[in-house]
Amino acid sequence: MASAFSDIQPDEYVPSEQHPQHGVIIGGPAARAKRIEYGILLSTMVLGSLGALYWTLTHATGWVEWSAFLFGFALINMGVGIGYHRYFTHRAFEAGPKMRLAIGIMAQMACQASVLKWAADHRRHHAFADGVGDVHSPYIDGHGKKMGKLKGLGIAHFGWLFDNTTSDMKVYGKGLIDDPQVLWCHKHRWSIAIFSSIVLPALWALAFGGPEHIIGTILIGGFFRNFFFLNFVMGVNSIGHVFGSQRFETKDGSRNNWFMAWMTFGDGWHNNHHQHPRAASSKIAWWEFDLNGQIIYAWEKMGLVWNVQRAPAYIRNDKGEWVLKKAKVAMAGIAEPEVMSADDGGILFPAKDRQPHIEPAE
Template sequence: MATAFSDIQPDEYTPSEKHPQHGVIIGGPAARAKRIEYGILLSSMVIGSLGALYWTLTHATGWVEWSAFLFGFALINMGVGIGYHRFFTHRAFEAGPKMRLAIGIMAQMACQASVLKWAADHRRHHAFSDAVGDVHSPYVDGHGKKMGKLKGLGIAHFGWLFDNTTSDMRVYGKGLIDDPQVLWCHKHRWSIAIFSSIILPALWALAFGGPEHIIGTILIGGFFRNFFFLNFVMGVNSIGHVFGSQRFETKDGSRNNWFMAWMTFGDGWHNNHHQHPRAASSQIAWWEFDLNGQIIYLWEKMGLVWNVKRAPAYIRNEKGEWVQKDAKVARADLAEPEAMSADDGGVMFPADKQRHIEPAE
């Protein structure tokens, strides 16, 4: 019996090579489907961005095209940070069916694959962050081989999209593969991508400019918008694990990077996030503004979402170190980055022996 995600992972496939980590598939139809899908998405963004550059140099562009860009940038920024990341991956809050569907559609408007694929991959990233099995580490490739800094940054940024490893949906997709809203979004991911990249910018051009603005708005407010934002999302995976500050001594290279944080509406406070991955907001200090977290809190006040998870409060001790304000909560919270929660699919392996902390040669 075919599963609802057999288009990206066939029901029957036995890899000739076994990956050292649980739930990682090497080669086969799933890897081919991954390369084809990401190839189509990325090439359309690159070609569209080159078209946007040409159009900007040869035609008059103005507020119609660039307002579409800014509106779309904000929309997909919320979709990725709140939808793909904090809700579908980490279950930072709960929402009803209609809200889940709306969040899923908004996320997939960024054209970064379906919520099923994105969330499953990101769960695997947290299960093996910067160790054997990580999806996009700047330190080890998909097979756990150590890399130099330059190559590692390239692999973590875009290279991982085209390697031959995939996340087993039956392991990392728990709680997603039987969710009707997730499966609807997965089934209609190409329609959502076309609507986001072409139809919505065209309608924007007609509403605020005229037919003469359609091509420029599609190129700038559609394809270039997607590619521009994609680089910041990927930058959290690459730059955000190499450059920046570390408030917490996590078992990975996650960093807080203020520029990435501002450009991703809060996801760049990445070290904070890896310490408290289920928190709806990654803000720890007052200056670490997390817009997506504030939006979730607003939705909570409006009754649109509930059971919002929050990181504990932190203060500086006499040594200048950041410590949890409530010592009892701090002791109970030590296992959070490792064990996570059953709501995340139960795949975060609380037993350290199930994780290869040191990357393979």
């Protein structure tokens, strides 16, 4: 019997070459489907963005087009950070079926593949962060080969979308492959992408401007909005593992980057996140902006979500080091980086089995 995700990972495929890490598939229909899907999504964003540039230079644009851009940017920012990332990947909170469906649709409006695919890949990233098996490390490729800094940044940013490795849904899709809301979103991912990129901007233009604003709003508030935001999401994978500060020794290259944090509503506090991946907010210091985390806390107060996971409180000691505020918590071992577990919907990856951070090849 075919699985509900057989369109991206056929049951009958047996790879001729085995990857060193469990749950990573080399080649086959899944790799081809991945390249085709990401190729369509990325090329339409790029072409649409070039169209937006041309339209901006040759036509008058105003608040209709750019308000659609800003509204859509905020919407998909929440969708990716809260939906794809904190909920479906890490289970930072719990939600009912209607809320799960709403979050899933909002996430897929970013046009970055289905919830199923995105979350499975990101779970694999955390399982082997900057080690053999990582999906998008700037230090090694999908097969574990070391890369130079420039090539590594390119692979981690966009190149990984087109390699021949995929994440085994039966390993990294646990808790997702049998979720009706996730499977509905996966089945309708192209319809949601078309609605987000074309239909919603067109309706926005008609509601706040007129027919003459439709093309410009679709190009600017649809395709360019998606591509602009995509670069910051990918930037967390690339720049966020090379440039920035490290508050915690997580044995990978994750960094806290304030610019990426502002542009992704909090996901740029990436070192904080790798220390406590299940936390609903990546904010540790008072000045670290995490809008997505605040939205989750607001939803919790409204009763829309519950069982919200929180990172322990940290303070600076006399040496300027960040230490756990409560000694009892520190004794429980929470100061050690958290790893993927059954609670994340994946399988257990003990810290001893994780690959250390690899410096780039010269």
